[in-house]
Amino acid sequence: METATMTPSPTTPTHAVSMDARSAPASAPAADAPPLIEIGGFSFWYGPKQALFDIDLRIRERAVTAFIGPSGCGKSTLLRCLNRMNDLIDGVRVEGSVRVQGQDLYGPDVDVVDVRKRLGMVFQKSNPFPKSIFENVVYGLRLQGVKNKGVLRDACEKALRGSALWDEVKDRIEESALSLSGGQMQRLCIARALAVEPEVVLMDEPCSALDPIATAKIEELIFQLKERFTIVIVTHNMQQAARVSDETGFFMLGKLIEFDKTDVIFTRPKQKMTEDYITGRFG
Amino acid sequence: MRRRGGDDGGLELGTSAVAVLVVALVAAIGLELLHGSRLSIAKFGWSFWTGRDWDPVSGEFGALPFIWGTFYSSLLALLVAAPVGVGIAVFTTDVVPPRFRRPLAFLAELLAAVPSIVYGLWGIFVLVPVVRGLETVVSRTPLRKLPLFSGPPYGLGMLSAGLILALMVIPYVSSVSREVLQAVPVAQREAAYALGATRWEAIRAALHYGRTGILGAVFLGFGRAFGETMAVTMVIGNNPQLSASLFAPQYSMAAVIANEFSEATGDLYLHALTEIGLVLFVITLLVNAASRLLIWSVQRGPGRVSDGVPAPETIPPARAGEAA
Numbered sequence: 242m243e244t245a246t247m248t249p250s251p252t253t254p255t256h257a258v259s260m261d262a263r264s265a266p267a268s269a270p271a272a273d274a275p276p277l278i279e280i281g282g283f284s285f286w287y288g289p290k291q292a293l294f295d296i297d298l299r300i301r302e303r304a305v306t307a308f309i310g311p312s313g314c315g316k317s318t319l320l321r322c323l324n325r326m327n328d329l330i331d332g333v334r335v336e337g338s339v340r341v342q343g344q345d346l347y348g349p350d351v352d353v354v355d356v357r358k359r360l361g362m363v364f365q366k367s368n369p370f371p372k373s374i375f376e377n378v379v380y381g382l383r384l385q386g387v388k389n390k391g392v393l394r395d396a397c398e399k400a401l402r403g404s405a406l407w408d409e410v411k412d413r414i415e416e417s418a419l420s421l422s423g424g425q426m427q428r429l430c431i432a433r434a435l436a437v438e439p440e441v442v443l444m445d446e447p448c449s450a451l452d453p454i455a456t457a458k459i460e461e462l463i464f465q466l467k468e469r470f471t472i473v474i475v476t477h478n479m480q481q482a483a484r485v486s487d488e489t490g491f492f493m494l495g496k497l498i499e500f501d502k503t504d505v506i507f508t509r510p511k512q513k514m515t516e517d518y519i520t521g522r523f524g
Numbered sequence: 525m526r527r528r529g530g531d532d533g534g535l536e537l538g539t540s541a542v543a544v545l546v547v548a549l550v551a552a553i554g555l556e557l558l559h560g561s562r563l564s565i566a567k568f569g570w571s572f573w574t575g576r577d578w579d580p581v582s583g584e585f586g587a588l589p590f591i592w593g594t595f596y597s598s599l600l601a602l603l604v605a606a607p608v609g610v611g612i613a614v615f616t617t618d619v620v621p622p623r624f625r626r627p628l629a630f631l632a633e634l635l636a637a638v639p640s641i642v643y644g645l646w647g648i649f650v651l652v653p654v655v656r657g658l659e660t661v662v663s664r665t666p667l668r669k670l671p672l673f674s675g676p677p678y679g680l681g682m683l684s685a686g687l688i689l690a691l692m693v694i695p696y697v698s699s700v701s702r703e704v705l706q707a708v709p710v711a712q713r714e715a716a717y718a719l720g721a722t723r724w725e726a727i728r729a730a731l732h733y734g735r736t737g738i739l740g741a742v743f744l745g746f747g748r749a750f751g752e753t754m755a756v757t758m759v760i761g762n763n764p765q766l767s768a769s770l771f772a773p774q775y776s777m778a779a780v781i782a783n784e785f786s787e788a789t790g791d792l793y794l795h796a797l798t799e800i801g802l803v804l805f806v807i808t809l810l811v812n813a814a815s816r817l818l819i820w821s822v823q824r825g826p827g828r829v830s831d832g833v834p835a836p837e838t839i840p841p842a843r844a845g846e847a848a
Binding site for chain 2 (some may be wrong): 325357369371372380381384
């Protein structure tokens with residue numbers, strides 16, 4: 242009893258807003274704001290094979306967080322756990338929690354469909370539907386039952402502007418999305434994700450199939466997007482991580498080796514392994 | 525001794541010869557049918573296609589009831605088989621737990637291995653009595669006033685033929701649709717899921733992606749139903765009449781050839797039957813050409829795969845071509 246009173250209580254909300262779990266162990270020193278996503282003790286298995294080991298990570302709102310690491314290190318797996326895409330694979334198992342604004346995504350009464358609306362995703366290879374550009378962008382809204390043509394048009398334009406594609410396609414949004422170039426398709430996929438106004442945009446190596454110019458455009462876009470969205474990006478490209486992200490996590494063999502501000506990771510990493518990786522000694 | 529590899533000249537020659545042979549065979553069949561039906565063609569001309577009478581005794585021959593019966597039974601079959609077949613495909617690719625998928629798909633495809641005579645026997649002993657019961661019930665309701673349900677409930681008739689054809693065609697539709705759905709890139713379903721799609725909505729996205737392939741599957745089924753003979757002959761009722769009624773015993777082109785060829789007395793009768801074969805042959809070719817056109821038009825529809833840019837990993841529309 243005595244010790245309990247002695248412990249400096251980390252949970253001193255200024256006003257008792259809600260009884261949500263946001264107040265949990267906010268022990269991070271000098272965190273500017275409560276993190277949007279808190280990953281706690283998170284482990285993941287594909288069948289018998291464990292792919293993630295006890296990950297603890299906080300992701301800040303309206304910032305870009307990058308996951309880097311060699312192939313098979315679990316960075317994509319973790320990303321796909323953030324919107325429960327891994328549920329689609331049979332025989333997977335998770336432990337621990339992923340809290341978004343205090344709500345555990347793996348809690349018992351969570352609607353997976355709702356989770357995926359809140360955390361949009363952009364994939365490694367652009368995957369537009371074989372429909373018009375317009376129909377691609379408004380797909381998510383149509384799923385939500387939006388039928389009003391005007392609303393859809395506005396949302397389409399806003400999303401395409403958001404992904405810096407509007408000027409290139411505004412005259413042909415009724416044309417097939419498959420007529421776009423590779424880089425445009427990927428920006429279309431970003432627009433499609435933005436159209437449903439998610440809280441977080443998860444990007445799984447969004448530039449790995451693109452040429453340098455298209456890559457530069459997407460990176461610029463990421464920079465703009467973080468004013469409105471929280472972005473988590475998985476990348477193989479360390480320069481990219483260094484350029485676009487505010488914070489970086491380095492993964493190895495399913496473990497989070499180091500997580501810190503990006504400039505710290507790239508200039509003064511605390512772990513030998515991180516240093517070896519970013520200086521190109523392996524990976 | 526010459527090495528076996530590297531003989532590309534031989535490969536080209538050999539494959540072109542086979543390709544030409546196929547075309548030549550089709551042409552030969554057409555010519556032979558034309559030759560075998562010359563008496564009937566000379567006597568009836570184009571009116572053979574529109575003639576409603578089939579009276580071997582008085583030497584009156586018209587193909588319309590058979591053409592009608594073939595189309596009616598095939599379309600009826602497709603009406604049942606298309607949704608069921610595609611449903612089975614969806615079920616075995618997206619719904620069932622993975623370890624049951626292959627066995628279930630295998631079972632569905634096993635239906636295709638059952639000989640058509642067995643379907644016919646099953647039709648006579650099981651399906652027809654059931655259909656008769658069903659028709660009897662319907663005949664007691666005001667529905668009997670509709671042309672679709674008019675006439676006495678024999679059991680043997682169009683409804684039985686359509687249903688048995690549907691059963692025979694389902695494995696074709698389902699197995700091709702299944703292949704199509706499996707060929708849809710995972711990324712398509714993932715894209716849908718990532719935007720908040722439910723499982724059904726993700727399946728719809730996959731079906732849309734593979735729509736030309738699915739259409740091809742349906743046409744493959746149609747082609748099968750079109751030429752199916754034995755089982756239809758056993759349950760359709762074998763009565764050459766033009767009727768809209770599902771209950772009416774009718775006839776199909778393939779069935780009349782199978783039934784009457786061996787007992788055709790007189791050259792004109794024989795030639796008329798051969799001309800039915802010719803009509804069936806021509807219509808089959810036309811239906812196939814039409815289905816191919818339809819598939820092309822779907823592929824090039826508004827906002828679809830336009831501008832000559834090939835869709836990545838699009839399903840080849842090839843299937844319908846096999847439906848002859």
